[in-house]
Amino acid sequence: MAPKTTTSGSSDKSGPVVTTDSHxxxxxxxxxxxxxxxxxxxxxxxxxWAGAAGLVPVPVLDAVAVAGIQxxxxxxxxxxFDVPFTENRGKSVLAALAGAAxxxxxxxxxxxxxxxxxxxxxxxxxxxxPTLSAGATYAIGKVFIQHFQSGGTLLDFNPPDYKEFxxxxxxxxSTRAAAKATEAEHTESTSSQPSKGAAxxxx
Numbered sequence: 001m002a003p004k005t006t007t008s009g010s011s012d013k014s015g016p017v018v019t020t021d022s023h024x025x026x027x028x029x030x031x032x033x034x035x036x037x038x039x040x041x042x043x044x045x046x047x048x049w050a051g052a053a054g055l056v057p058v059p060v061l062d063a064v065a066v067a068g069i070q071x072x073x074x075x076x077x078x079x080x081f082d083v084p085f086t087e088n089r090g091k092s093v094l095a096a097l098a099g100a101a102x103x104x105x106x107x108x109x110x111x112x113x114x115x116x117x118x119x120x121x122x123x124x125x126x127x128x129x130p131t132l133s134a135g136a137t138y139a140i141g142k143v144f145i146q147h148f149q150s151g152g153t154l155l156d157f158n159p160p161d162y163k164e165f166x167x168x169x170x171x172x173x174s175t176r177a178a179a180k181a182t183e184a185e186h187t188e189s190t191s192s193q194p195s196k197g198a199a200x201x202x203x
Contacts, residue, residue: 030082032149035080035081035149036145036149038080039077039080039081039141039145039148040141040142040145042073042076042077042080042141043073043077043137043138043141043142043145044138046069046070046072046073046076046137046141047134047135047137047138047141047173048134049069049137050066050069050070050133050134050136050137051130051131051133051134051137052130053065053066053068053069053133054066054129054130054131054132054133054134055129055130062129062133066133066136066137067094069137070094070136070137070140071087071090071091071094073137073140073141074090074093074094074140074141074144075087075090077141077144077145077148078090078144078148078154081145081148081149083148083153083154084153084154085154086154089154089155090154093154093157093159094140096157096159097140097143097157097159097162097166131174131177134173134177135170135173135174135177136170138169138170138172138173139165139166139167139169139170139173140166142165142169143162143165143166143169144157146162146165147162
């Protein structure tokens with residue numbers, strides 16, 4: 001009986017140790033800094049998906065697709081920060097945000113309707129819509145990261161408070177996109193130069 005008691009005692013001791021280690025791991029994973037980092041990467045990804053959804057050639061359908069992506073992004077950010085989320089509340093918050101802070105600098109709805117104009121409208125809408133969709137989605141994601149970090153929830157979210165923040169985040173996204181485009185062009189030009197040099201040097 002003694003050996004059994006010792007064995008069960010050791011297993012009992014090992015149990016709390018394992019539990020403590022797992023809690024320690026959870027604490028590091030759910031630290032405010034790590035949550036913000038994970039959420040920011042998530043926002044970058046969803047912004048790119050929203051940009052791709054903006055390429056949908058059908059008017060209104062593209063805007064609906066972008067709205068769905070933004071709702072899913074909000075759901076995921078809420079999960080990261082352990083904020084209660086319901087689909088109805090998420091939709092109403094995003095609608096309030098769009099009505100209070102985004103239309104002046106976004107133009108997603110107008111650009112979507114522009115696609116209904118044959119040829120020229122479709123072409124212009126297809127060029128502009130992805131950029132607007134990605135920028136708006138990025139700004140929205142950053143807004144909720146900041147709001148949840150400050151201890152806020154979907155119930156106490158006040159869209160007008162973030163109007164200027166949204167504008168600055170959209171400008172940041174545009175700057176990043178322009179920088180990446182310039183870098184890509186530079187990389188392409190430098191990679192093509194050696195081949196020309198080699199062709200010139202061979203004769």
